[in-house]
Amino acid sequence: DAKTTQPNSMESNEEEPVHLPCNHSTISGTDYIHWYRQLPSQGPEYVIHGLTSNVNNRMASLAIAEDRKSSTLILHRATLRDAAVYYCILRDRFYNNAGNMLTFGGGTRLMVKP
C-alpha cells in the first residue's frame, strides 16, 4: 500500500477552521483517500473518503489536490469534541488484500483550545 505522511500534532482554537494535511506522493490511480479519527479511549471512526473530487459530509470536507499527491481534511468549526488523532489512509479500490484492511500510520493528534 502507498504510504501517507502527516504532521504529528496540530493545535486549533475552538470554533475556528482546521486544515489537516496529508501527503501521499506514491498514490496509485485506484487508491481511495480515507480519513478516520480516534477520540480518546475509543475505537477509530470513519470521517470521510474521496477519490478525485472534493467531498463534503456532515462531519468534514475533504480537499484533494489535482495531482492527488496530497489531501486536506477540513473541519469547518473545531469543537472540543473534535480533539482526536486523525488518520489519513489509502485503500485500493479493487485489490482485496485481507479484505482491504486498514493500514494506519501515526496520524495527527489535534488539540483544540477553548
Add this chain to the structure above:
Amino acid sequence: DTGVSQDPRHKITKRGQNVTFRCDPISEHNRLYWYRQTLGQGPEFLTYFQNEAQLEKSRLLSDRFSAERPKGSFSTLEIQRTEQGDSAMYLCASRGPGAGGENEQFFGPGTRLTVL
C-alpha cells in the same frame, strides 16, 4: 445500539495466563477484523474473517494467538500464555460486503489488556 460491541472492555491478567476476548459485529456485516494498538501508535492489523473463514493473518499474530468466528457471527480472540508485551488495546471492526476500497469499517470500543 447496533454498533460493534466488545467484551470485556478491560482485562488485567498475570503473565502466563490465557485470556479470551469477544467481538459482536454489526449483524449484517460479513467481514470482521481484529487490530492491536499499543500506546501512542496507530492500530495494526492482526487478522480478517469473511463470514466464518479466516482469510488472512498478520505476522504479528504469533502461535499464542488464535481467533475464531463460528457461524460467521461473533468472533473470539484468545491469547495463550500472555506476556507483558501483549499489553495493548485490541480492536474489532466489521464492514459489509462489496469492494473494500470504498466501504467504511466500523470499530468497537476495544478491549484494553494489561499483563502484569
